[in-house]
Amino acid sequence: xxxxxxxxxxxxxxxxxxxxxxxxxxxxxxxxxxxxxxxxxxxxxxxxxxxxxxxx
Amino acid sequence: xxxxxxxxxxxxxxxxxxxxxxxxxxxxxxxxxxxxxxxxxxxxxxxxxxxxxxxxxxxxxxxxxxxxxxxxxxxxxxxxxxxxxxxxxxxxxxxxxxxxxxxxxxxxxxxxxxxxxxxxxxxxxxxxxxxxxxxxxxxxxxxxxxxxxxxxxxxxxxxxxxxxxxxxxxxxxxxxxxxxxxxxxxxxxxxxxxxxxxxxxxxxxxxxxxxxxxxxxxxxxxxxxxxxxxxxxxxxxxxxxxxxxxxxxxxxxxxxxxxxxxxxxxxxxxxxxxxxxxxxxxxxxxxxxxxxxxxxx
Numbered sequence: 522x523x524x525x526x527x528x529x530x531x532x533x534x535x536x537x538x539x540x541x542x543x544x545x546x547x548x549x550x551x552x553x554x555x556x557x558x559x560x561x562x563x564x565x566x567x568x569x570x571x572x573x574x575x576x577x
Numbered sequence: 578x579x580x581x582x583x584x585x586x587x588x589x590x591x592x593x594x595x596x597x598x599x600x601x602x603x604x605x606x607x608x609x610x611x612x613x614x615x616x617x618x619x620x621x622x623x624x625x626x627x628x629x630x631x632x633x634x635x636x637x638x639x640x641x642x643x644x645x646x647x648x649x650x651x652x653x654x655x656x657x658x659x660x661x662x663x664x665x666x667x668x669x670x671x672x673x674x675x676x677x678x679x680x681x682x683x684x685x686x687x688x689x690x691x692x693x694x695x696x697x698x699x700x701x702x703x704x705x706x707x708x709x710x711x712x713x714x715x716x717x718x719x720x721x722x723x724x725x726x727x728x729x730x731x732x733x734x735x736x737x738x739x740x741x742x743x744x745x746x747x748x749x750x751x752x753x754x755x756x757x758x759x760x761x762x763x764x765x766x767x768x769x770x771x772x773x774x775x776x777x778x779x780x781x782x783x784x785x786x787x788x789x790x791x792x793x794x795x796x797x798x799x800x801x802x803x804x805x806x807x808x809x810x811x812x813x814x815x816x817x818x819x820x821x822x823x824x825x826x827x828x829x830x831x832x833x834x835x836x837x838x839x840x841x842x843x844x845x846x847x848x849x850x851x852x853x854x855x856x857x858x859x860x861x862x863x864x865x866x867x868x869x870x871x872x873x874x
Binding site: 526530533534536537538540541544545556559560563 | 706
């Protein structure tokens with residue numbers, strides 16, 4: 522239980538930190554496009570973990 | 578009093594003063610180089626996190642260590658205590674200490690260590706992540722976690738007071754009229770945990786008046802003083818966060834004061850969790866005192 526929980530939080534943290542750094546590097550015009558992609562990644566990670574929680 | 582507060586949080590003040598100075602410096606840099614505003618804000622965020630996340634996590638680790646050692650104490654002492662109670666017999670009849678409460682106390686500490694502390698840490702982390710990248714917000718999730726934790730802690734505190742009063746032999750010691758205004762004052766002025774601080778004080782009053790005849794009033798005061806110290810320390814650290822948030826709000830970006838404010842709120846929840854530990858500890862020590870007194874007489 523504790524291992525899965527740590528993996529989930531680490532994933533959330535990585536997605537947020539990486540996307541915020543990439544947003545800094547990208548030009549202003551691409552921001553909106555990239556933010557949608559990051560949201561998609563966060564959503565997939567959340568749902569994946571939610572499903573694997575109930576599969577245990 | 579000042580010395581007492583200084584001994585509790587004196588070492589932390591330096592890092593908060595650093596945050597204040599860096600926030601001011603960032604405002605100056607923002608004025609001089611407005612084109613790099615985004616970068617300055619991100620760097621400032623990282624510096625603030627490096628400087629002030631540590632005290633919060635130190636506090637969490639401190640509570641965790643205390644929980645582990647308290648749980649070890651319970652596991653080692655409860656079989657002996659229960660066996661002694663079963664042999665002597667009269668102790669249970671005299672003041673209606675329920676052995677079931679021992680199980681409950683241990684269960685609460687175990688639960689707090691395994692479930693409540695990790696959830697609290699997760700809430701704190703999610704707050705920080707939300708402020709760092711507001712495009713992917715987790716604020717509802719962290720709010721939900723905090724609310725669930727508070728609900729659980731208040732339910733356990735309520736269960737404690739039911740357990741204690743169900744014995745019947747323990748009467749309400751504090752006079753209602755004298756304590757009610759004080760309770761109201763605490764409830765309104767300490768955010769989040771105020772209401773169950775007063776509820777638990779009521780339960781303590783009920784319990785201590787029965788045990789006081791055995792253990793002595795000053796003994797109880799000393800015991801409570803020692804046991805409540807971690808709660809007071811956590812509350813002071815939480816207030817330090819919220820004060821820093823209030824001070825940097827005018828000149829720093831909104832995200833910084835918000836993140837400090839959120840960490841402060843999570844620490845209020847932590848002080849609530851610490852209350853569970855204090856309850857279990859006090860109950861066990863009083864159990865010991867009562868037991869030894871009865872065996873001696």
